Amino acid sequence: MTKKTIIILFTLxxxxxxxFAPFFGMEKISLNTILQFNPNNVxxxxxxxIRVPRVLxxxxxxxxxxxxxxxxxxxxxxxxxxxxxxxVSSGAAFGAALYIKTGLLFSLFGIDGQTFFAFFGxxxxxxxxxxxxxxxxxxSVGIMLLAGVAINFFFSGFILFIQFISDFTHSFQxxxxxxGGFEIIGYNDIYNxxxxxxxxxxxxxxxxxxxxxxxxxxxxxxxxxVNLLKTKRIxxxxxxxxxxxxxxxxxxxxxxxxxxxxISRLVLNSSDHRNLVFFxxxxxxxxxxxCDTLSRTxxxxxxxxxxxxxxxxxGPFFIWxxxxxKTQNNxx
Amino acid sequence: xxxxxxxxxxxxxxxxxxxxxxxxxxxxxxxxxLSVIGPNGSGKTTLLKCLIGINTPxxxxxxxxxxPIEQLNRKELAQQISYVPQISEHLFSFTVKEFLYLARYPHxxxxxxxxxxxxxxxxxxLELTSTKHLANRELxxxxxxxxxxxxxxxxxxQGGKIILLDEPTTFLDxxxxxxxxxxxxxxxSQLNKTIVVVTHNxxxxxxxxxxxxxxxxxxxxxxxxxxxxxxxxTLENVYEKKFTFITHPDNNKKIVLxxxxxx
Numbered sequence: 001m002t003k004k005t006i007i008i009l010f011t012l013x014x015x016x017x018x019x020f021a022p023f024f025g026m027e028k029i030s031l032n033t034i035l036q037f038n039p040n041n042v043x044x045x046x047x048x049x050i051r052v053p054r055v056l057x058x059x060x061x062x063x064x065x066x067x068x069x070x071x072x073x074x075x076x077x078x079x080x081x082x083x084x085x086x087x088v089s090s091g092a093a094f095g096a097a098l099y100i101k102t103g104l105l106f107s108l109f110g111i112d113g114q115t116f117f118a119f120f121g122x123x124x125x126x127x128x129x130x131x132x133x134x135x136x137x138x139x140s141v142g143i144m145l146l147a148g149v150a151i152n153f154f155f156s157g158f159i160l161f162i163q164f165i166s167d168f169t170h171s172f173q174x175x176x177x178x179x180g181g182f183e184i185i186g187y188n189d190i191y192n193x194x195x196x197x198x199x200x201x202x203x204x205x206x207x208x209x210x211x212x213x214x215x216x217x218x219x220x221x222x223x224x225x226v227n228l229l230k231t232k233r234i235x236x237x238x239x240x241x242x243x244x245x246x247x248x249x250x251x252x253x254x255x256x257x258x259x260x261x262x263i264s265r266l267v268l269n270s271s272d273h274r275n276l277v278f279f280x281x282x283x284x285x286x287x288x289x290x291c292d293t294l295s296r297t298x299x300x301x302x303x304x305x306x307x308x309x310x311x312x313x314x315g316p317f318f319i320w321x322x323x324x325x326k327t328q329n330n331x332x
Numbered sequence: 333x334x335x336x337x338x339x340x341x342x343x344x345x346x347x348x349x350x351x352x353x354x355x356x357x358x359x360x361x362x363x364x365x366l367s368v369i370g371p372n373g374s375g376k377t378t379l380l381k382c383l384i385g386i387n388t389p390x391x392x393x394x395x396x397x398x399x400p401i402e403q404l405n406r407k408e409l410a411q412q413i414s415y416v417p418q419i420s421e422h423l424f425s426f427t428v429k430e431f432l433y434l435a436r437y438p439h440x441x442x443x444x445x446x447x448x449x450x451x452x453x454x455x456x457x458l459e460l461t462s463t464k465h466l467a468n469r470e471l472x473x474x475x476x477x478x479x480x481x482x483x484x485x486x487x488x489x490q491g492g493k494i495i496l497l498d499e500p501t502t503f504l505d506x507x508x509x510x511x512x513x514x515x516x517x518x519x520x521s522q523l524n525k526t527i528v529v530v531t532h533n534x535x536x537x538x539x540x541x542x543x544x545x546x547x548x549x550x551x552x553x554x555x556x557x558x559x560x561x562x563x564x565x566t567l568e569n570v571y572e573k574k575f576t577f578i579t580h581p582d583n584n585k586k587i588v589l590x591x592x593x594x595x
Contacts, residue, residue, distance in 0.1 A: 206442065209434070209437060209440070212426070212430075212434055213434055213437060216426075216431075216434070217417070217420065218386075219381070219386050219415075219417050220415075220417060222384065222385060222386045222406070223384050223386060223410060223413075223414070223415035223417075224410050224434065224435060224437045224438060224490065225406045225407035225408075225409065225410030225411070225437055225438035226406065226437070227406050265425065269425065270425055270426070270427075270430075271425040271426055272426065272430055
């Protein structure tokens with residue numbers, strides 16, 4: 001198979017997954033029923049009010065997580081460096097756990113309080129990462145990853161503590177949030193994260209040539225005329241918005257941000273971010289839609305949290321890819 | 333008198349607490365082929381990085397065409413100065429062509445794609461370096477010598493009048509080393525580029541450049557023509573070792589012989 005056919009197959013497959021995903025589920029739904037848009041029909045409502053928004057949000061989340069991972073991998077020139085490995089998810093989780101424990105119930109501009117807390121938790125840890133990476137002397141990627149591990153442990157410690165002093169219900173709620181998922185998604189959630197992800201994505205698309213130069217190394221990027229500080233700040237800002245917004249709503253879904261950009265790079269066999277961005281959007285979105293479809297159909301009527309699916313699916317696949325990757329480009 | 337492109341005035345630069353450059357002053361003239369030599373850790377690379385803003389020098393210590401470089405826009409600077417870093421083990425999944433087009437970055441505006449002129453510059457660079465046959469190869473499948481040639485092609489494609497190179501031939505075999513210098517001499521004489529090469533190879537410096545700057549402990553220790561450096565005890569004093577010279581039969585230039593180590 002040529003490179004072109006593989007790319008076309010992946011793209012068509014991705015589009016197919018997104019189009020067909022809403023038809024899968026407990027309730028069999030035919031094309032005829034949904035095209036009548038009859039608001040009194042149960043199947044029609046299941047399709048348009050539950051499944052479609054769920055597929056949409058899974059797609060948006062998958063794309064955002066994938067692009068976020070791609071940007072961090074390019075900035076740190078290491079595919080282990082993603083918002084997740086650097087501690088962002090644990091920051092968000094800490095925020096969410098704190099909200100659940102305090103028993104506060106509030107919402108602002110129609111956005112749930114838990115979302116706010118998770119959002120600021122994620123921002124907090126991204127800020128840590130940012131400060132560390134901007135230190136005058138500049139830390140190596142290895143040190144940054146270690147710092148990410150430390151941040152993860154730090155927040156995990158907090159979360160464990162919160163769980164320890166919580167009652168059973170709160171504790172279960174926290175664990176469930178940590179698994180990630182799309183159970184109670186409506187169009188409202190889409191409106192909530194769409195601005196974040198659209199703005200973030202547009203910024204990143206505009207900076208894709210800069211991302212290419214950053215993968216060549218900071219020295220080369222500077223010598224080619226990139227304003228490094230400004231570019232990195234904007235990229236951090238764009239990614240923080242996207243990732244924090246997404247995580248705050250769907251929970252910390254692991255692996256997508258590391259795996260999808262890596263697979264994209266292998267499929268395109270290129271580090272050219274002008275193409276990678278679009279491939280990540282399509283493939284990342286479709287990948288999470290696929291995982292979510294599995295999560296709600298495998299043991300229906302019960303649901304497996306989607307974070308469990310991505311991890312179980314992603315882990316072995318990722319290792320298989322690493323072993324089979326003959327070109328050995330372990331770096332970007 | 334040629335025009336001064338870089339005027340370095342009392343430049344000091346430190347990493348954390350270690351002083352690397354210690355009030356170094358040096359002028360680099362237009363159309364010079366300058367070799368910068370000196371012991372390991374003397375500050376050669378740091379100096380080079382100060383000239384293109386990878387390191388931020390103190391204000392008004394590095395003037396480019398009489399303007400302090402901190403006042404110049406990064407893209408403007410990159411349009412005039414190209415930089416070839418030390419060979420890194422880092423591999424990239426870019427093709428040679430993609431890599432050369434990335435070198436055109438300082439000439440791109442945000443909302444337009446590459447122009448016919450960019451294409452022309454890339455083609456010229458490939459032709460000059462005789463690397464047309466590599467155009468569609470992946471960078472990470474090239475040999476060390478080929479890769480270095482592509483980096484030099486990128487520096488040419490970037491379009492600057494000045495090319496700074498950091499140990500461009502350190503890991504290359506004699507054939508590829510010669511190839512690299514042939515290209516450098518060609519672009520120096522035919523395209524009138526100013527070339528600054530940091531190197532450990534004293535003979536290359538003597539044979540190919542018209543000026544040599546010697547840096548020791550962050551200071552300019554010697555500056556002059558290639559012919560005078562072998563006349564005095566300069567090299568002995570810089571490297572704190574004995575040097576034996578021999579006259580090259582082709583051009584009667586004095587070059588350095590390796591010492592015989594007695595058991």
